[in-house]
Amino acid sequence: MTVSVDRDLGSLSPAAFQERLEAWITEHATQLGEVQPDESLSVEEATASPRLYQRMLFDAGWLRAGWPAEIGGSGGSAERRAQVYESLSVAGFPSPETLPTLEVLVPALVKYSPELARQFVPAFLRGDELWCQGFSETEAGSDMAAMRTRARVADDGWVITGHKVWNSYASVSDRCVLLARTGEQSDRHRGISAFLVDMDTPGVEARPITTMTGRNELSEIYFEDAFVPADRLIGEVNRGWDFAMFLLQWERGMYAWMRQAWLHQKLARLAPLVAEVGPTRELGATYARVTALRLVARRTLRRLADGDFVGPEASIDKLLLSSCEQAVLDLARSTLRGEFELDDSAEADQWRGDFFYTRSASIYGGAAEIQRDIVATRVLGLPRVR
Template sequence: MTDTTSADLGSLSPIEFQQRLDQWIKDNEAELTASEPDESKSVEEATAPPRPFQTLLWNAGWLRAGWPEEIGGTGGSAVQRAQVYEGLAAAGYALPETLPTLEVLTPALLKYAPALAHTYSEGFLSGKELWCQGFSETEAGSDMASMRTRAKKVEGGWSISGHKVWNSYASVSDRCVLLARTGEQESRHKGISAFLVDMDTPGVEARPIKTMTSRNELSEIYFDNAFIADDRIIGEVNQGWEFAMYLLQWERGMYAWMRQAWLNNRLDEIRPLVKTSDQEKELGAAYMRALALRLVSRRTIRQLDKGIYAGPEVSIDKLLLSSAEQIVLDLARSVHRGAYELGDEPEDARLVGDFFYTRSASIYGGAAEIQRDVVAQRVLGLPRGR
């Protein structure tokens, strides 16, 4: 492995940073390829420690760039993180599949619970730990304010009871950022708090759910009087909604950026396989959509990096993300006709898995119907429908 002096990464200009990154990727091709995450494996195998790809990037400084020194980072702006994700995707590498969760949870933890971030985030960043997000419930997905998982005040902490569902990587995670009700049920979004929970806490059990991609990356989590100490609350009591809304901005910004980097790489793979004039038109439409996504998520990341609230406009990012994902994978399916339906090579399984996963892009992190409502009412100021 080529040594990188990571100490000065935070002070490099975007061009210097990019040049150094590209050169490092080139010099370390063999090691990166050998340790690249393999999503055709089961979730347990693909995410099992020691997670060499993440360790390699961490040791060389690339996963420290753009994060504050207090959590092991080299300083610098979040734009550097965006450069790292895109640099790897452009060189054809798959990002570790739990990295998006890291990008969603860590900025929000830093803002609302810096002490917890300083103690625990380095484990996640360096690949020693995996974390998950415990928000959704069976009757509280889009309508998250109706969640029922309860945190009852007890001496020295909180007793959590309830049930979460659709939690990515929960069954292989070490910690969970959890939302639970601390107010009365009627208090809706005003009575919710956030907690950092260790998954091996007595009374916490994650059960994997097998999805139609036949991977069990999603789970449900049961809480049965699980004790969480007072110092594990994120922010103030009943500040959980505000925390979640801040976190969602990063999900719409940096996560979308990671996905557009992957989609653009996918389009470059597809382009030589396009044969019919219909496919040519679809290719043009797919590039346009991926480019639109790139532009809006670029704007959102830069706003968030400067501490500017991105606002309801991020619903546009989410809508572009889900539609770009689906258009690109529709086209991938079309150019790989035959292999998609009947192929049994690992590449074919990857295509089918990716295709199914992109169908869920209009559900996770805010369903498309809800996002369209937000854009109509809060961005465009249109009247509510009857």
């Protein structure tokens, strides 16, 4: 596959960048269609297309925009990346499903361990590698400070023992950004450190979990005395909580931006169908909700691009995102009633898969109940109820 390559994207104004981006998407529409993922396949099969898609965008220069030159980027702010993701989605080509993980992990890695970022991120950015995130545990989901996976000091490194769960794409990943306890359990968030772990390390095993969509995009990861070299520590010992809190801003901000573009595309597909069956009020209410998400995500993204620390306010983005995802797919189910439940077509199967996935939106990345508590106490300053 050959694509035209733009070498000077970093120097363009936002308007010129947008004009050239839209022209490139139009010119390469056929090739972009060829690398769209087939979600009926297993994750092992289905991630091949997103990697090709990601490499195509990288080679053309679009995935370099908004990243620092030290990791293979062409410079500019994160808003350039946001332009790319939304323009692709508007044209009917959602961003590769390998990219949200990159957008969550890489900004934090660049900030806290620039040397590791220079060494390893270029392959991740090109699509040569896929990474996963090892945070959640069975008893430490939204309460990450309760994690029990432990890293103990060894000669020239660390030995890690423990168990992580709900790890996206872990079974096909090359590396894992891991949080592990390096202090005492009573230290809570003050005794956690972050590591970059190779998934082929002896003692590391990813066991796929098949979801109700039939796909195995989630996994458990088991660590049994897995040795990690000392230079794979991200940032400072016992400061992994700072790394995680910085990272979560991008999970709330850029990820929410990517998803709102995807949700607007879904609403555009639903609109003519809604006109035939009648729930137009619901369509309007859902569109207004997704537009609110767009505005909030844009505000957060601009603050992040300016170097601000957004902090607990990012929980608002997460709450809006989960409610929007479920509202859009609830509308799809009510609009396609009968066909949604019974049709065997690929399109109906896609709507069902999206519906099932969005049921977890109010749980993954921080449960809605936890996010409401954060907004109430840390943003609004309301007293805790005892």
